[in-house]
Amino acid sequence: MLKLVTKNVGIENSHTLSVARSHGAYSRLEAAFAMTPEALTAEVIKSNLRGLGGAGFPAGRKWSFLPKDSPKPRYLVVNGDEGEPGTCKDKIIMIHDPHLLIEGIIITCWAIQSHKAFIYIRGEYDLPVEHVEQAIVEAKAAGILGETVMGHDFALDIVVHRGAGAYICGEETALLESLEGKRGWPRLKPPFPAVEGYMRCPTVVNNVETLSYVPYVVEMGAQPFADLGSERNGGLRMYSISGRVNRPGVYELPMGTPLREMIYDHAQGVTGGRALKAVIPGGSSAPILTPDEIDVPMDFDSLAKRGTMLGSAGVIVFDETVSMVEALKVIIRFYAHESCGQCTPCREGTAWLEKIVERILDLGGRPGDVDNMLRISRNIMGNTICPFGDGAALPVVSCVTKFRPEFEAWVRRGQPVTTLPVREAHIGEPVAAV
């Protein structure tokens, strides 16, 4: 099976420059520098490489939005905040192949003509930070970064910035605020970062994984890369599969791989041979799917058509023993805890929803609670500053709608509907903080 960004995982000391170089690191730079920035951007557009941080925006198109005539400096900001519950892919690249990321950054900076890049790394990620910083030091010493990148008349500096542990700082404008030393509150848009980003200068924000595929677009050529995936969803991507499966882990698979195949082949089926109850396909913000909805190609457009999203491709599997009410409590508790609190509906709504679910689980449910949860969620949706609000409300709406009898039963009888024991520890653990 073809692997690209995970190719070097498992090779001893793959994060060091010498080992990385012997496995191809920086070998695509010359080809990239041989292209004009415009041609390079066009190539990435043609490759159908999508933003893999969550929104799936075509990477090359985002680059092309930078204003052509701005006298201000341009920045590349690499999003390594990886906070979406169920997602643990970027850290694999940062730990095992940081030089691949740096190579992607160099090529991207050439394409957007930026001379400074920031890598914003999740605060809890000690080892990724260590490896990325070490890789930058080594690359600088080897003349790969600095005043003349690999002897070319092109300067590039990369700065690592550690987050302080807020999920919202993964949202690109909150990330920029945080990077500027301010409170991580998402900005009003427009202006978008491409026009006014870091320090109000044109900025491209891309996910770690997105940028790590860029060297492969150069190496393979746009069309062959695009052909690896599905329509308009080029290449491969990393799927973090967690929950009740026999072989949880991060899988690099072609875009559009069917969800069923992921669960039953790659992850080797549901734990203990139990029946599947539900799947979250793209991180906790993605609406939940029921077992009859899993014959779906895992790419951005196919999932959007099914009313859910690929997001960060954090696949979370629930088996028949899981109480959906408890599962939803874990999810909504996360959102209530992580809401930045800037805008009213999200700040108040997420906390309210959490209190209702907790009350239901404390056997204090009241008739009308379930409808009220739906009403509150819909009052959040579409009314907030940033997509966090929708990301918090959508899972509630989908879970409550699709498993309504279970919620009603809790409210009525104050009893869990599942007869099989619930593994408390498993449900209680935050799924993303691996």
Added chain:
Amino acid sequence: MPKITIDDRPIEVASGTTIIQAADTLGLFIPHYCYHPGLPVAGSCRMCLVEVEKAPKLQIACYTFVTDVMVVRTTTPQVATARAAILEFLLANHPLDCPVCDQAGECKLQEFYMQFGRYDSTLLEDKTKKHKQLPVGPHIMLDSERCILCSRCTRFVDDITHTHELGIFNRGVHSELLPVDGAAVDNAYSGCLADVCPVGALTDRDFRFKVRVWYLDKTDSVCHGCARGCNIEIHTNRRRNHHNDGKLIARYKPRFNAQVNGYWMCDAGRYSYKQIESPDRFLQPRVRGADGRVQVCDWSTALAAVDESVTRAIAAHGVSSAAVIATPDLSNEELWAVRRLCRDGMKIPTVACRCPADPRGVEDNLLRKADTFPNSFGAQRILEATTESELTVASVLQAAASGRIRLLFVLGGGLTERVDPAHLQQALAQVDLVVAIQSHHSILTDLATMALPASTYAETEGTITNFTGQVQRYWPAIPPLEESKPLLDILAQLANRWELPFTPREPELCFAELAGQVEYFAGLSYRVLGWEGVNPSQRTTSKSTA
């Protein structure tokens, strides 16, 4: 210019205008919390959501810029639902302690709930607890449970005063507005925080619990604290005598004037209302008898005494030994009346208004001016334009100290703060007859041979001219206190006794006469001045640049 319609009403506005601004020009109100026209946009409360045709979801009116042929609707069921939803969210953790909240009656949560909320509560949960009754500065009390986190106050201290004392801490529903690092909110404009806060989270410690706001009456006025002349409202308590410590004036609030003060006023001006009903007010005429003893008397006795002694002094020493100090504390009308009576009528050659600088004066680049007189600009135009030599109060006092002045009138306050008291005392000691017409007790009223109580600007009507030349009206908020009288009345009565020509004593007619005589005020009238005032100097400069 984009043409748009809001609720089927067409309007053409400049591009770069937001929907809320466009609606405002149509007189259409879109409810809002975080939006404040004097502050940068935050777009966070989401109260101003409106429907924009072709947009996939509701848009915030405060940060959605108009585009050509945009169609906006503010009365659809979706908008109504969203407004009620936002109110429901805002009140979900609000303590609902209106009965003991000083904001009640002018609280935007109360107002909007009644206008746009009116849902039945479905809330069964406990509320988040936060700080209550936390003094955060000399003038401001914080109740963070009532705070709706609109960030108006943080934007005020960040972008207007640049003092950064307030911040929002913690996350989500635990977000809390608090002073940064325990800082005291002690900037020169801190009272404005109680104005910008739309709810009862930041209240004015000076005003708290004095009187319910619905008992207050409002009179437009102009602050007399410095040469800026910030437009204010004087809030008076006439309907509940036992409230507000038995006083009439409860507070000053800034009144918007784009030319002068925008939305703000400084704390010194805000709390200067205390001077109006202060124990320092001079409220009874007083005359010093032949034995040197001071006696309180009624007006007719006092006026007769002034009449007689002034007439005698002028007859004895000639008018050239008389002098008048009229401070720029006086209104344009009062200064005009002084000029009419003293210079034109009595022919006193020395009428000085130019005082030494106030050592307490502070200047910054927001509002405060170092000149703490409200009407220096007007005084110079009215009194100095016709004087050959530039007369200063200092030179008058010097002449007095050297015994060259036998009769001295001192009209208007502010002198004792600017002149060394020992020097003043020494100068006045050399003058046979000192007639002081004053609103407040001072060594002047103590040393004067005759002292007459004048009403302040809060009790009278008039105009003042600020340092840029803006001529602004103020209105009487309370009747003259006790025996005090408007200066125009006092001077009119003296003119009457001396059978001298005088200006009409009604401020409006007096101003009309002034406008006819003094070039600067030409063409102005009370009607022309309106609520915001007019700046003739800008009128001419714009003409000359055109």
